[in-house]
Amino acid sequence: MALVLYYAPGACSGVTINALEELGLDCDYRKIDLSSGEQKTEAYRKINPYGKVPALISDDKLLTENPAILLYLHSLVADSTLLPKTDDKYQAALYSSDLMWMSSSVHPSVRHVCMPMYYTLNQDTTDVVEKGRQSLTSYFNIAEKRLHNQAWWYGSKWSIVDVYLHWCYTRALRGGYSLSDFPALLEHQQRVEARPSFQRRKAIENR
Numbered sequence: 001m002a003l004v005l006y007y008a009p010g011a012c013s014g015v016t017i018n019a020l021e022e023l024g025l026d027c028d029y030r031k032i033d034l035s036s037g038e039q040k041t042e043a044y045r046k047i048n049p050y051g052k053v054p055a056l057i058s059d060d061k062l063l064t065e066n067p068a069i070l071l072y073l074h075s076l077v078a079d080s081t082l083l084p085k086t087d088d089k090y091q092a093a094l095y096s097s098d099l100m101w102m103s104s105s106v107h108p109s110v111r112h113v114c115m116p117m118y119y120t121l122n123q124d125t126t127d128v129v130e131k132g133r134q135s136l137t138s139y140f141n142i143a144e145k146r147l148h149n150q151a152w153w154y155g156s157k158w159s160i161v162d163v164y165l166h167w168c169y170t171r172a173l174r175g176g177y178s179l180s181d182f183p184a185l186l187e188h189q190q191r192v193e194a195r196p197s198f199q200r201r202k203a204i205e206n207r
């Protein structure tokens, strides 16, 4: 199987790279320069009409949306550690739900804080940032409670949900959102970053 991933350093595609590295799948990584708007060019839209990263090409077929890509990668490897093993259909649906919560609730609020100009026609973006901050505080409180007495989102085992959550709070941090009220998240950050697959992801994003 030939895999190609379109990614941008620092973007949510880092979660996808982390998953590929954790699984040890061979992948051709192709960098897209978001700062110059490469994602909106005709050439890139021929690859991904949505003009975003991540975009995975699997044997010449396009797959977009991080949760869908992560679930697909998980399904490719028999002993995948991306999510805990289960035969229970409800539990499997909960894993999908957690990934979708990251992508459709937490990530958009991160964007409201970090890129408010995308969400208003007004010059003044204060309101968008404030609403984003309020939402993030409520989401990160949920995560903080969950990680207060356990190392990982699912207890004692790392999963790709931890990496997705990590991307959300560290992206918010880089956008000026303080994590000082979230000590469990700050400890979680150290654990996520110590994982070898995270280190390999960073080396790929930095090259």
Ligand SMILES: N[C@@H](CCC(=O)N[C@@H](CS)C(=O)NCC(=O)O)C(=O)O
Pocket: 011, 012, 013, 034, 039, 051, 052, 053, 054, 064, 065, 066, 067, 103
């Ligand atoms: N719903 C998409 C969102 C992807 C997304 O927002 N990617 C950002 C980078 S984190 C992007 O490509 N931004 C460029 C742009 O919006 O122009 C997913 O879950 O994969």
